Amino acid sequence: MTDVDVLIVGAGLSGIGAAHHLRTAFPGRTYTILEAREAIGGTWDLFRYPGVRSDSDMHTLGYRFRPWTHAKAIADGPSILSYVRDTAAEAGIDRHIRFGHKVIRAAWSTADSCWTVTAVHDGEPVTITASLLYVCSGYYHYDAGHTPTFPGVDRFEGTVVHPQHWPEDLDHTGKKVVVIGSGATAVTLVPAMAEKAAHVTMLQRSPTYIMALPAEDKIANTLRRLLGPQRAYFLTRWKNVLMGTFFYQLSRRRPHVAKSMIRKATMKLLPPDFDVDTHFRPRYQPWDQRLCLVPDGDLFRAIRGGRADVVTDRVAEFTPKGLKLESGAELAADVVVTATGLRLLALGGIELSVDDRAVELSKTMAYKGMMLSGVPNFVFTIGYTNASWTLKADLVAEYTIRLLKHMDAHGYHQFVPVNDDPTVTERPLLDFQAGYVLRAIDEFPRAGSRRPWQLGMSYAHDVVSLRHGQIEDGVMKFGRQPAPVDA
Known part of the structure; x- marks a missing residue:
């Protein structure tokens, strides 16, 4: 038995969204969120500089399940923070958060089908066990940004x-x-x-x-007055996705x-x-x-x-x-x-091991941009670089729900993506030329030369593959917990 069924790391935009999806799909499953800081909100609680706001429209940065109803689509930081915290409070998710718990290690045991996660709280180690580890810590280093050395x-x-x-x-x-x-x-x-x-x-x-x-x-705003918040949100979300996709494709093909x-x-x-x-x-x-x-x-x-x-x-x-x-x-x-940039930190700096073997992130490959080759019962969230982060975060959660339902239906306890195709070549996980990415990308998992090892940057394609694609694809392997051996 584990302490919880699902352990989520991070109580920001992604973590609260993941918890909402999980509790909606599986009311009986237990979960806990470990948050290193003392507040909900992640990035939107950390950044307090003048004018802080979204750099994406809130109809796509908002959750799929919770319409954004404010007049401003490009919202200020405090409004976004309230949106995240209200989502957590209304669903009772805030009662499942342990604040001030910084996760430092996570060890998987195949024999026990279990993650043993170590966090630091008030300077003391705390351990918690879970069947599924779901990392929603983003990829920013929260301790410090990037500042070049300036003479004088x-x-x-x-x-x-x-x-x-x-x-x-x-x-x-x-x-x-x-x-x-x-x-x-x-x-x-x-x-x-x-x-x-x-x-x-x-x-x-x-x-x-x-x-x-x-x-x-x-x-x-007009659609919301005429159709109500739910239908207007759905239409506006897709309007903005399609417009953003069009301009991105135009930029790449006809710069x-x-x-x-x-x-x-x-x-x-x-x-x-x-x-x-x-x-x-x-x-x-x-x-x-x-x-x-x-x-x-x-x-x-x-x-x-x-x-x-x-x-x-x-x-x-x-x-x-x-x-x-x-x-x-x-x-x-x-x-x-x-304002010289941020620093990236893969998976919040958590040290992973599988059956007492340390996991070197740079030697793993990201499956569908959300799991790691050779690492069982593990999910992480990285959003799009060419669209709103939450578009991908929602899809990661929805795929995880589908995967867990598939496991329940077949009596599986474990899943693990396995890269056994030697013709798949490595690529950077984030194919992006921003300085903050280039400075740290070698510390991240790798992407592959073709699906399902590519980190897709098309929401429309990911809707098809993650929301409707096959779970049993020959790459994802499943297993049952070994039966205990009598002494």
Whole structure:
């Protein structure tokens, strides 16, 4: 007997969603969520910087089973956090969470069909056993973000802060702010801080593709009034999936067309004399890295209004009063925000072993982007890089439900994907050129050259394969718990 049937690691967007799917499908199954921090919400509780918001629309970032009913489709962080916490509270999931439990090890025993999981709570080890281990810890390193070494930073007389650890008492009112970076965090911070700062400069080494979208989805709001929340949510979700898929495919197959569309849209939102090609013309193709979204063009409005500007250059060194750039120019600053990226951490840093043999993640292959070759009764969640995270998280949970029902029907206790095809070659798990991915991808499991070992990036295809595809595919192996041997 195990302590619980299912042990979920992480009480963020994915973990709460996984628990909701499980309790709905199997009211009699027991589960526990171990959360390293002291609150529900994961990423949406961790990040507290000004203007923090979604970079996907909430009709796809929201759960399939819980319609997003707010007027704004591009939502702020506190609204998303409330959405996750309300989901947990209304379903009673919050009563199954053990806070302050950081999982450090998990050991599988084939003989017992059981995971023994070790967590640290108040400095002491705690163990819990489970039949299924379901890791929903995301892939961000929560302890620290990525900050390059900047010469002279110790001489700087102002404040330096990374967005991942935003001080509650930081007041930037009337101050000169420099935000180093050009990704989603930077383009969120600049217009938000510009509302109070004397001036904000976005200092970037190279440009990023940025698109303006309406904060409110008028079609979604109209459909909700006419059809009610459930049907409107379903239609809007698929509308946004199909639109996103179309633009992604256009970007990959006709990049010159996508670049032209983005450039023309950007020029309309900036001053007539703005140097668009220097500051908003990336060297890479659209969707080689994730596109940044700005609701209602707020970044461009801040630039047009003179409250913010963009400088494309590199930091040579910090000075007591600001930054000296490689071009020789200097930027005065009271506050410098290093929006220089995140760090990735595979499976929350959990050490896995199977029958006393350590699992080397980089030598495993990801089955359907959600399980590991040779690792039994184990599921993890990694979302899409070209669409909302929760689209994939929901599908992972739905497939897991189908798999468990299949096991119940056949009396199985164990499942394990096995890669015994020598013609399947390895690929990076995340085929993405963002710096935060490239810095850590060698520490992650590998993907394969064809299905089911590929991490798919098409929601429509995954709906077919994960929601309706065969469970018995020749790759997934099943077994029953060995009968006990009499002493």
